[in-house]
Amino acid sequence: MIVAIASGKGGTGKTTVAANLINSLSGMNIQAVDCDVEEPNLHLFLEPEITYKRESTVLVPEIDKEKCSFCGKCSEVCSFNALTVLKTDVLVFPELCHSCGACSSLCPEGAIKEIKRSIGQVERGKTGKVPFIHGIINPGEAFVPPLIRDLKKEIDRTKDVIIDAPPGTSCPVVETIDDCDFVLLVTEPTPFGLNDLRLAVEMCKKLNLPAGIVVNRWGIGNADVIDYANEEGIPVLLKIPFSEDFARLYARGQLITDEYPEWKERFSCLWADIRRAVEE
Amino acid sequence: MKELLIISGKGGTGKTSITGAFAALTNNKVIVDCDVDASNLHLLLDAEEKERHEFYGGKIPVINQEKCVRCGKCQEFCRFSAIENFQVVSHSCEGCLACYHLCPVGAIEVRDRLSGHWFVSDTPYGPLVHARLGVAEENSGKLVSRVRKAAREIAETNGFQMIITDGPPGIGCPVISSLSGVDLALVVTEPTISGIHDLKRVLQVTRHFDIQAMVCINKYDIDLETASQIEQFCQKQGIEVAGRLDFDADITKAMVEGKNIITAYPDSKLAHQIFMLWERVSAKINN
Numbered sequence: 142m143i144v145a146i147a148s149g150k151g152g153t154g155k156t157t158v159a160a161n162l163i164n165s166l167s168g169m170n171i172q173a174v175d176c177d178v179e180e181p182n183l184h185l186f187l188e189p190e191i192t193y194k195r196e197s198t199v200l201v202p203e204i205d206k207e208k209c210s211f212c213g214k215c216s217e218v219c220s221f222n223a224l225t226v227l228k229t230d231v232l233v234f235p236e237l238c239h240s241c242g243a244c245s246s247l248c249p250e251g252a253i254k255e256i257k258r259s260i261g262q263v264e265r266g267k268t269g270k271v272p273f274i275h276g277i278i279n280p281g282e283a284f285v286p287p288l289i290r291d292l293k294k295e296i297d298r299t300k301d302v303i304i305d306a307p308p309g310t311s312c313p314v315v316e317t318i319d320d321c322d323f324v325l326l327v328t329e330p331t332p333f334g335l336n337d338l339r340l341a342v343e344m345c346k347k348l349n350l351p352a353g354i355v356v357n358r359w360g361i362g363n364a365d366v367i368d369y370a371n372e373e374g375i376p377v378l379l380k381i382p383f384s385e386d387f388a389r390l391y392a393r394g395q396l397i398t399d400e401y402p403e404w405k406e407r408f409s410c411l412w413a414d415i416r417r418a419v420e421e
Numbered sequence: 422m423k424e425l426l427i428i429s430g431k432g433g434t435g436k437t438s439i440t441g442a443f444a445a446l447t448n449n450k451v452i453v454d455c456d457v458d459a460s461n462l463h464l465l466l467d468a469e470e471k472e473r474h475e476f477y478g479g480k481i482p483v484i485n486q487e488k489c490v491r492c493g494k495c496q497e498f499c500r501f502s503a504i505e506n507f508q509v510v511s512h513s514c515e516g517c518l519a520c521y522h523l524c525p526v527g528a529i530e531v532r533d534r535l536s537g538h539w540f541v542s543d544t545p546y547g548p549l550v551h552a553r554l555g556v557a558e559e560n561s562g563k564l565v566s567r568v569r570k571a572a573r574e575i576a577e578t579n580g581f582q583m584i585i586t587d588g589p590p591g592i593g594c595p596v597i598s599s600l601s602g603v604d605l606a607l608v609v610t611e612p613t614i615s616g617i618h619d620l621k622r623v624l625q626v627t628r629h630f631d632i633q634a635m636v637c638i639n640k641y642d643i644d645l646e647t648a649s650q651i652e653q654f655c656q657k658q659g660i661e662v663a664g665r666l667d668f669d670a671d672i673t674k675a676m677v678e679g680k681n682i683i684t685a686y687p688d689s690k691l692a693h694q695i696f697m698l699w700e701r702v703s704a705k706i707n708n
Contacts, residue, residue, distance in 0.1 A: 150433065392643050
């Protein structure tokens with residue numbers, strides 16, 4: 142079973158929930174994955190020992206000027222303005238390239254080959270007995286989904302997988318949650334939380350993924366998110382109360398489930414609820 | 422004309438709340454929400470929508486089922502697994518149109534892809550330009566550019582000297598699109614281990630694009646030790662800490678009331694701290 146922890150709004154507590162859930166299930170056959178490759182944080186809480194690192198690469202075109210006839214076909218078929226053909230030169234803008242392969246396939250002279258360009262790293266390790274993987278995009282790189290796609294190749298589908306997703310509802314999140322079995326949406330009981338939760342729920346519906354909600358910092362704001370969840374028929378599976386103590390633990394990279402072991406039981410129940418929902 | 426962008430790296434540090442407050446502290450400016458994914462600023466500014474525009478971010482192929490001979494070439498080639506059962510899966514499609522070019526029988530048509538909408542709203546604090554990217558859509562960077570362009574046009578028409586922009590979280594394409602050409606990036610962080618980690622990464626991005634940056638440490642009193650680490654880090658990097666804001670439940674109270682903190686609780690300690698932050702930021706940007 143693959144469960145993604147997403148949100149819509151940033152800073153609601155995805156990583157908090159992911160880390161504490163993983164810590165509560167550490168005796169089970171699970172894998173921890175951090176797909177927030179722009180700002181990965183899960184490792185700060187789980188402190189994995191990293192045992193393997195590799196570059197994550199995308200393919201970009203390289204033009205063989207000897208073979209090139211400067212016909213301009215490559216530039217014509219490129220939807221991203223990554224190629225400009227001049228009288229006797231071709232300019233490639235690798236940072237705009239989406240690695241679709243159109244130019245190299247369609248070049249009538251066979252003058253284009255694809256070469257690798259690094260956009261970040263994929264790292265593997267273990268946190269206690271739990272295998273851990275995450276990706277780190279190079280600051281300055283605009284396109285994030287290719288690294289997430291690459292990272293997801295390391296997912297072990299023989300295990301139960303918990304994925305910490307990025308915030309938002311656009312392409313990095315869609316890439317992350319696309320083939321998951323369940324999306325756990327973490328929200329906060331505020332107008333911003335609700336506004337973005339609606340978008341996140343819409344995203345799950347569009348992708349035909351079952352969802353459940355965790356309300357974090359319960360006690361601030363109001364109860365509108367609960368009313369919304371009831372209207373939509375989405376189960377609220379856990380409420381984590383607002384607590385300055387919890388905030389302080391988070392600030393220091395510590396886990397609620399280590400400091401307050403009774404919370405391990407609550408997160409284990411959350412997991413059981415998710416499994417039941419997926420099996421239905 | 423000056424452009425100020427408020428970003429964070431880490432989500433949830435307080436960008437929108439601070440941008441909303443800034444909107445109440447100065448006149449003759451355009452307010453922009455570039456968090457097109459999950460836009461919230463309008464919820465603090467009593468916004469009344471005046472204009473609504475469609476945004477076409479790119480193209481999408483459509484397979485004509487009658488012309489399709491089911492050779493499977495498109496499906497085999499597509500690098501994004503965006504064709505299944507000879508139909509385009511729109512949330513996976515990147516709009517490269519390789520399939521359109523490769524189809525041996527010309528069975529693929531190209532359509533403009535409606536990716537979202539952008540809006541101009543009236544607020545008591547000036548015009549607000551914001552947007553809503555369609556759920557699971559791509560091209561957030563392009564929508565950000567469109568929003569910024571509209572804001573610049575409004576500023577020019579009205580003789581406004583300032584554009585204040587609420588940026589998206591992260592460091593990917595919508596952030597990069599928000600950053601280009603701004604005069605100052607105010608990075609809002611929080612004194613947590615995640616906050617400091619993400620601050621370092623977002624400052625690498627501002628440096629990469631050669632954008633001047635200042636830092637604001639929000640919710641300062643959650644963890645004074647980590648706050649101090651941030652101060653030391655900024656000092657070493659030669660980056661000015663423009664403001665230190667205490668955690669204050671008033672900010673959420675104001676949000677629930679649909680207001681920014683300055684309008685809702687102008688005499689609060691936090692309002693005063695944000696006012697001082699604004700003084701430092703506007704001094705720097707107008708320098």
